[in-house]
Amino acid sequence: MTQRRSYAVGTGLFIVLGFATLAYLATQTTSVANVRLGATYTVDAQFANIGQLKERAPVKVAGVRIGQVKSIALEPGKEVADVKLAIDQHYDAIPDDSVATIFTSGLLGDQYVGIQFGSSKKAVADGGSLALTRPAQQLEEMLGKFFGAGGAADNLGGTYTVKARFTNVGALSVGAPVKMAGVAIGSVQSVQADPVKLDAYVTLAIDKRYSQIPDDSAAAVFTSGLIGTQYVAIQPGGSPDMLKNGDELVLTQSAMQLEDLIGKFLVNGSSSGDKKADGAPSNASPAGKQ
Amino acid sequence: MRRMSPDNIVLRSLAQIGDCGLFLVAVLKAIPRSLQHARETVRQIWFIGALSLTIIMVCGLFVGMVLALQLYHVLSIFGGTAATGEVVALSVYRELGPVLTALLFAGRAGTSITAEIGLMRATxxxxxxEMMAVDPLAYVAAPRFLAGLIAMPLLTCVFCAATLLGSHLVGVHWLGVDNGTFWxxxxxxxDLRTDVVDGILWKSVVFGAMVSLIAVFQGYTTPPTSEGVAYATTRTVVASSIAILALDFMLTAFLM
Amino acid sequence: MTEPDRATSDDRALVRVRGLTTVLNGKTIFDAMDLDIPRGKITAIMGPSGTGKTTLLKHITGQMRGDAGEVWVDGASVPALDREQLFALRERIGYLFQNSALLTDFDVFENVAFPLRQHTSLPEVLIRNIVLTKLQAVGLRGAAGLMPNELSGGMARRVALARAIVFDPMLILYDEPFVGLDPIALNQVLKLIRTLNQTLGITSVLVAHELAVIQQVADHIYLIANGKVVAHGDPRTIAGDGSPWTRQFFGGEADGPVPFQYPAGDYAQALGFPRSGA
Structure with a gap:
């Protein structure tokens, strides 16, 4: 029956079209390399600040993907983030004095771990570590480590509270993360205006696992990226005494400065031009849209 | 013919869900028998899949165009217009593609399945x-269910591709985002696994099964009157839409 | 009240119903009914609306099962059949639905070919020949390419009849085949029923109300009321058997012994409101 055949042909065409689009979407609009999960070996790297780095973020050599970030953890009592990298076993000749650096793809892009080869003859082995790391380059520092990871600390298993006063908290809201070295260690419990001193009085709930924060540490209100929410960053000091429940952080940095900085950076570009010369791979031109 | 059911709307909905589940079991059991009616499945893929292509492509095109327009203006505030393509792709692959396609599918194909089966019952x-010794579960219900299951992922792919085309037209050709940067x-x-496989494929397969099950169930169990058919058609759209959005939340929470 | 004579259950009966009792939604449809359909004959089943004439056909085809009693078709007990045996039985039974029930997706040709395609893998040429033969028999070979919605009521019923006889069944059940037909179409269907019975010897069961028509065609009439066979016999003699049932029914009297069988509630049922049985 011709009637029957036309259904069959039409349906066939439809199915072929569907699979062709699927193939197109799967191969032409994705990075297929992202899913290649062959045999890997694990290497440790410790960073002072991981910024916005996430699990499954790529690990690259000379811009080519060779593996991914397996896990990120903050050792309690330490100020460094412990990052485990799963690297494809095809790339087993990475010198053990190579430098691991956290880079950003563009101004707003994801962060990744770049490995710059050293000169050692010995290759780093499974379970080994890369001792030489750089947390992030100048661009991030300039923007104030503002590309910090989003999200509050997970599963606060008991907290202690610390207070801090800011002349301006910007858009900081209750529940915003408290971070150290870019890793969430607690959350903002309350934000109140002090009617007498005319400043903001912020209570921070910090996970008890992170009880070894020096009492002269500084608290700053930062923004996650240019468009992200605000959070409180703790920058550890050098005092031998640790923060206790109910203590107040004396050294604080308000939100205003950050926004000034970004505003200057975006609008003028000139004031930060010389800082950029420090070697930041800034491939995002400051938008002159304002 | 009105089912004797509890007055309580919660109990009634639960009874419907229960009936629907039992019906699913019956349809699944009928699938092996429906393989001898493979031609009918092919015909149904044509009717509910291929004939939905136009609405899917046109809607996808416009969704892509409006997404590009909106995102461009928001992103331009931060100088991030280069990310237009990526944000369109991510939002469409993960959420809008499967959900909108399923909603369109429920409106275009689900209602016609329900009305068709309801009228077959009424006439x-x-x-x-049954009298010609042909099992209607295997000949009517299962082929439509299978066709929905097969057609939905394909339609979702087409929808996503149309969306990219639309956003490319607006983003690159009209608003001037760089073509290379866009792609x-x-x-x-x-990401192939989290976005294309988990997003497009998984969600659309689940939605396809859900919508066609609801449509076939409503048609099959409706009172064989014109009023009953009209009512069942409405219920197909309402129940499908709720099921799609609720399932979308659960799948997203589960897959992410 | 005359009990049906059990002596009629001769061995030539194709369908034999014994002690059939069916209760639907609390209403007794059949109350220990006995009935025989002889082979090769046209048997008419008549009775007031709502007495379960269509339900009786559904029992014969196994679409419904009684609460008690037996239904035998060609030596097989219908309620005892499993699904496959039932389907095998149904392939040998033609059923003409009141509203024809043509598949709206297919044209006339494909409708008639449908059972063949589902149950055989005959070559296309053979299917075509069989279908055209059957369509020729009902006089609609020229309408093979039409869709069901292009057919008049009488044509649709003839197409449905062609479909029902496509496997040359041993038994055809006609469910109100004359309803809604103009006199011409009615006589065409009537002619077909008679021809099929006389030339092919197909046993026919006719559920109908049209008394004059039935008397022309039927060999045997069963009159059902109140869940029982209240009278049966030859069409010429049954009206004169003197029973008040037949006198009222065949005389078309508005009032008689039957009305006390029609409580007010049942009248509403006859209008099709709650729990219609037929």
Missing amino acids: DQIAAM SNMITAV
Whole structure:
């Protein structure tokens, strides 16, 4: 029956079209390399600040993907983030004095771990570590480590509270993360205006696992990226005494400065031009849209 | 013919869900028998899949165009218009593609399945099949269910491709985002497993099964009157839409 | 009240119903009914609306099962059959639905070919020949390419009849085949029923109300009321058997012994409101 055949042909065409689009979407609009999960070996790297780095973020050599970030953890009592990298076993000749650096793809892009080869003859082995790391380059520092990871600390298993006063908290809201070295260690419990001193009085709930924060540490209100929410960053000091429940952080940095900085950076570009010369791979031109 | 059911709307909905589940079991059991009616499945893929292509492509095109327009203006505030392609692709692959396609599918194909089966019941066609020793579950219900299951992922792919085309038209050709940046940012950001497989494929298969099950169930169990058919058609759209959005939340929470 | 004579259950009966009792939604449809359909004959089943004439056909085809009693078709007990045996039985039974029940997706040709395609893998040429033969028999070979919605009521019923006889069944059940037909179409269907019975010897069961028509065609009439066979016999003699049932029914009297069988509630049922049985 011709009637029957036309259904069959039409349906066939439809199915072929569907699979062709699927193939197109799967191969032409994705990075297929992202899913290649062959045999890997694990290497440790410790960073002072991981910024916005996430699990499954790529690990690259000379811009080519060779593996991914397996896990990120903050050792309690330490100020460094412990990052485990799963690297494809095809790339087993990475010198053990190579430098691991956290880079950003563009101004707003994801962060990744770049490995710059050293000169050692010995290759780093499974379970080994890369001792030489750089947390992030100048661009991030300039923007104030503002590309910090989003999200509050997970599963606060008991907290202690610390207070801090800011002349301006910007858009900081209750529940915003408290971070150290870019890793969430607690959350903002309350934000109140002090009617007498005319400043903001912020209570921070910090996970008890992170009880070894020096009492002269500084608290700053930062923004996650240019468009992200605000959070409180703790920058550890050098005092031998640790923060206790109910203590107040004396050294604080308000939100205003950050926004000034970004505003200057975006609008003028000139004031930060010389800082950029420090070697930041800034491939995002400051938008002159304002 | 009105089912004797509890007055309480919660109990009634639960009873419907229970009936629907039992019906699913019956349909699944009928699938092996329906393989001898493979032609009918092919015909149904044509009717509910291929004939939905136009609405899917047109809607996808416009969704892509409006997404590009909106995102461009928001992103331009931060100088991030280069990310237009990537944000369109991610939002469409993960959420809008499967959900909108399923909603359109429920409106275009789900209602026609329900109305068709309801009318077949009202005009004794189902009974006539029984009398001709043809199992209507295997000949009517299962092929439509399978066709929905097969057509939905394909339609979702087409929808996503149309969306990219629409956003490309607006973003690159009209608003002036760089063509290379548009694609390369998208390629870097989109992940095959989490976005294409978990997003497009998984969700659309589940939605396809859900919508066609609801449509076939409503048609099959409706009172064989014109009023009953009209009512069942409405219920197909309402129940499908709720099921799609609720399932979408659960799948997203589960897959992410 | 005359009990049906059990002596009629001769061995030539194709369908034999014994002690059939069916209760639907609390209403007794059949109350220990006995009935025989002889082979090769046209048997008419008559009775007031709502007495379960269509339900009786559904029992014969196994679409419904009684609460008690037996239904035998060609030596097989219908309620005892499993699904496959039932389907095998149904392939040998033609059923003409009141509203024809043509598949709206297919044209006339494909409708008639449908059972063949589902149950055989005959070559296309053979299917075509069989279908055209059957369509020729009902006089609609020229309408093979039409869709069901292009057919008049009488044509649709003839197409449905062609479909019902496509496997040359041993038994055809006609469910109100004359309803809604103009006199011409009615006589065409009537002619077909008679021809099929006389030339092919197909046993026919006719559920109908049209008394004059039935008397022309039927060999045997069963009159059902109140869940029982209240009278049966030859069409010429049954009206004169003197029973008040037949006198009222065949005389078309508005009032008689039957009305006390029609409580007010049942009248509403006859209008099709709650729990219609037929």
